[in-house]
């Protein structure tokens with residue numbers, strides 16, 4: 001996608017206020033304390049996805065970020081997800097995911113079979129890098145993704161770094177880009193829907209997900225500019241329901257993975273983070 005010409009050519013159609021019916025709200029009130037994230041009152045699941053034995057209050061931070069993200073305004077605040085050597089997810093004793101370092105926020109009401117993944121929905125989030133906890137672009141990271149209810153695919157994924165199994169030979173030259181890819185397992189094989197350099201300021205996304213038609217349309221803006229459409233609705237298999245993840249899933253270094261969660265190399269001594277804001281989903285059934 002050549003976005004700059006598109007950015008200039010298309011008039012803003014969405015403004016910076018949230019004014020459609022909400023499916024879920026993952027925005028963090030300004031008054032929230034980190035301890036909230038360990039409780040059932042958190043907007044995100046207190047138990048997932050994180051290193052064994054860690055609490056979300058130990059993983060997340062509320063960094064001072066100016067300006068606030070597009071949809072956080074003066075009411076909500078940014079939330080940072082960090083990973084280090086202890087970020088090893090172990091959903092069961094025989095599934096210790098030493099291939100990954102990961103921590104991902106999952107909206108509480110998005111159970112995997114709820115209406116977040118039916119009808120026509122618009123997912124909003126903003127993301128920015130933390131220059132004091134830089135990522136290592138030798139690795140691939142997933143920052144935001146929808147994982148199907150049967151765990152067989154990601155219907156879309158926002159990635160950065162050195163993307164593994166990249167069919168695009170230019171990919172390794174764009175290591176520090178954000179790249180939104182479509183369904184990674186079906187016939188479009190993780191086709192790039194949109195990409196943009198991963199700079200220091202906010203990157204704001206709106207993903208219009210039409211589950212009735214298997215299409216994904218990308219809205220985007222940098223900094224605090226209003227969102228604009230940067231793609232038409234693109235055919236993308238978003239069937240299979242599932243759950244949304246916001247955070248860092250750092251993939252290992254290696255070749256010919258047969259079981260990536262449990263294989264490959266992860267360097268020790270890491271302190272990495274990514275900052276999120278304005279996470280919510282709107283019901284767009286009535287064109288909203």
Ligand SMILES: *[C@@H]1O[C@H](CO)[C@@H](O)[C@H](O)[C@H]1NC(C)=O
Nearest residue numbers: 211212213214236237238239
């Ligand atoms: C979306 O695509 C999948 C895979 O081709 C298909 O099984 C499903 O029925 C499609 N859904 C719609 C609403 O077209």
Ligand SMILES: *[C@@H]1O[C@H](CO)[C@@H](O)[C@H](O)[C@H]1NC(C)=O
Nearest residue numbers: 165253254255256257258264
């Ligand atoms: C990985 O697979 C490729 C293609 O099948 C093969 O050429 C290469 O030797 C393999 N590398 C390793 C380390 O097994």
Ligand SMILES: *[C@@H]1O[C@H](CO)[C@@H](O)[C@H](O)[C@H]1NC(C)=O
Nearest residue numbers: 136137138139253265266267
């Ligand atoms: C980045 O990751 C590679 C592979 O894990 C590692 O060899 C290298 O030291 C890392 N670079 C930095 C700056 O941490």
